Amino acid sequence: MTHRQVLEALSGLLLGMFVSILAGTVVSTSLPLIIADLGGDQAAFTWVVTATLLATTVSTPIWGKLADLFDRKLLLQLALSVFVLGSALAGFSQDPSTLIGFRVLQGLGAGGLAALSQIVMADIISPRERGKYAGLFGGVMAVGTVGGPLLGGVVTDAFGWRWNFFIALPVALLAIVLLQRTLHLPKRARRRVSIDYLGFVLISGGVSLLLVWVTLAGSSFEWASATSFTMVAGALALLVAAVFVELRSPDPMIPMTMFRDRTFTLSVVASLAVGVAMFGTAVFLSQYMQLARGATPTQSGLLTIPMMAGVLIASSVFGSLISRTGRWKAVMVTGSGLTIAGLLLLSFLHYDTPFWYVGGAMFVLGSGVGMVMQNLVLVVQNAIEVRNLGVATSAVTFFRSLGGTIGVSVLGAVLGHRVSTDLGANIAALPVDQQLVAAQTLASGTIPHISALPEFLRVPVEAAYGTGVGTVFLCAVPLAVISLVAIVFLPRIPLGTRTAQQRLADGDRPAESDAVVHPEEPTHADDPVHTDGPVDGTRATTQVPAGVAADAAARGDEATPAGRTAGGA
Incomplete structure (x- = not known):
């Protein structure tokens, strides 16, 4: 395909990705306000985020498997339709429970978009050339991630938070039409369809039970309790059974043989930590801006621009560099180091930290994530057999979502505990009459409206959330170190010059056998x-x-x- 043909084919794909990112991020700045309006607490806030990530995590390998069996273009349109339907229904939520339910539907579509977009890219662009187009994807991600919170803040302040869930509908319809007109994938040989239903049930059940335990432990029951031990034992039993089923299945949902490939295994480990950095920062930075700094949703969106600017600049510049030189490992090692540095810098946050410091730390973290996130998928697609391309791509995305989901759940519990402890100590330092008012104001346990609090209570609440969010970022540092170690040990397989379809036509030869002849x-x-x-x-x-x-x-x-x-x- 010529450069123009590639751009035309990517137009609908990029618009679809933009819609999914926009619909997911547009509510991030207004989520504290949404939960407060619906009468939810910190656990409800965490669950609204976790529900989408959980559904995305569980469904991603399913979409990847379907991509190896059915028409990828049709699946992409279906995933986009499911995502937008869930977003629209979420706008009619009357309580946290219904919002969580519709966010699950939203997550099912998001899982398909996350996996299928990468798979379709591999179909039409070779690994070596893909870097030059990474800037487009990085730009879409940055605009959607930066513009979403900003647009969400403006819409919330002007029309109310429910319109955040409706604004993506016309753009989504345009994306579906554009995909139909511009995306023309090569015909693939028909395969006999065989879906591993038992493996799907066991994997979904084990992962879901594990994530539910991580989310509820510490709030609904103690970490060290009979309920905790029962849930962990059940989750491990289901996952062990899933491994046995996958090893014996003729067409497994996640082929266990892929873990023999060192590139795939190490990329999976690194993806877990990247997921925590990517999802966790987006969630907790919005809480920091609004609950520790008293920002409005619009201001919160503006204040997170440095983070997304780092993602955009790093993915564009270093994507082009990788295409030009073929050297990817130094970029990824540097990105991992920047991710660690960014998390460490953000661990010093307080309610009165200078904004120039917060912006600089977010830019460093965004640059690190931008240099690593997309390239992990690229490295796996370059090394894996084409017949397992869909499964391998979705597996990396699956573990990234899994890391993000577990990370948000665990870090949310850490934040809740730290805020509760610090808030109690801060209120105890107030005069007795103000302590009584504070107890009555915060008795419900829900996330407060900072602007509605009495003046004497605002600083204790902001201080508690400021130090609490800093603790959250400090807890994420060890995972980022693990990601760095995994990337250091990745084999340096040179990037291939053939698309997935060309490799399939050539007998599925590995990328390192590509010849470069002008x-x-x-x-x-x-x-x-x-x-x-x-x-x-x-x-x-x-x-x-x-x-x-x-x-x-x-x-x-x-x-x-x-x-x-x-x-x-």
Whole structure:
């Protein structure tokens, strides 16, 4: 495909991604206000976020498996429709429970969009060329993530928070039409459909039970209690049973053999930590801005711009650099280091931290996430067999969502405990008459409207949330360190120059066997043939005798390295 054809094919895909990001982020700045209006507490706030992530996490491998079996374009449109339907219904919520239910439906569609967009990209763009288009995806992510909270704040202040769930409908309809008109995927050979229903039930049940335990422990029951032990034991039993079923299934939901690939396994480990950094920061930074700094939803959206600017700039600049040089590992190691630095800087947050410091720390963290997040998927798609492309892509996205879901749940519990402890100590320092008023004001346990609090109570509440959010970021640092270690040990497999469909047509040969031959510079008898270097991304040179190369090219022989080079070229 030419550059123009690729851009046309990506137009509907990018708009669909923009809608999904916009519908997810547009409520982030107004979520504290939404929960307060619906009478929810900190647990409800966490569950509204967790419900979407949980549904996204559980459904992602299912969408990935379906992508290997059915029409990917139709699945993409279906996922977008489900997502928008869930968003629209959420606008009619009357209490936290109904909002959580509709957010689950929203998450089911989001799981499909997250996995399928990456899979479709691999179909039409080679790993080596994909970096130059990463800027487009980074731009869409940045505009949706920055513009969403800002737009959500303006809409909330002007029309009310319910309109946050409705504004994506016309854009989504346009995206579905545009996908139909512009995205033309190559026809794939038909496969006999075989869905591993038992594996799906066991994986979904085990992951869901684990996440429900993480969310409820510490609030509904103690961490060390009979209920906790029962839920953990049940979740582990279901997941162990899932492994046995997947090992014996003829067409497993998540092929266990993929974990033999070191690139895939280490990318999964790194994705868990990236998920915490990506989802956790978005959730808790909005709470910090509104509950610790007294910002309105609109101001909260503006104040998070440095984070998304870091994502946009890093993904665009370093994506182009990877396409030009083929070197990806140094970029990802640097990004992991920046992620650790950003989290450490944000761990010092207080209710009166200077905004220039907060903005700088968010920019550092955003840059790190932008350099790592998309490239983890790229590295896996480059190394894995094409027949497992959908499953592998969705698996990386699945574990990223899983890390984010567990991270938000655990960190939400940490925040609730820290806020409760600090708030009690802060109120105890007030005069007795003010303590009585504070007790009556905060008796419901719901998230307060900062602007409606008495003046003497605002600083104790803001101070509690300020230090609480700082503690949350400190708790995320060890996971970021694990991500760095995993990326350091990733094998340096050079990026391939063929799309997934081309690799499939060539017998699903691995990316490292790609030949790089420029059409305008034909290979002559005595010229060296260049192939991607095996270790550092440089080009290794191999002399191919004229007769061997010609004979191998004539018969399509791939039995020897020389034959592979000529045939691949």
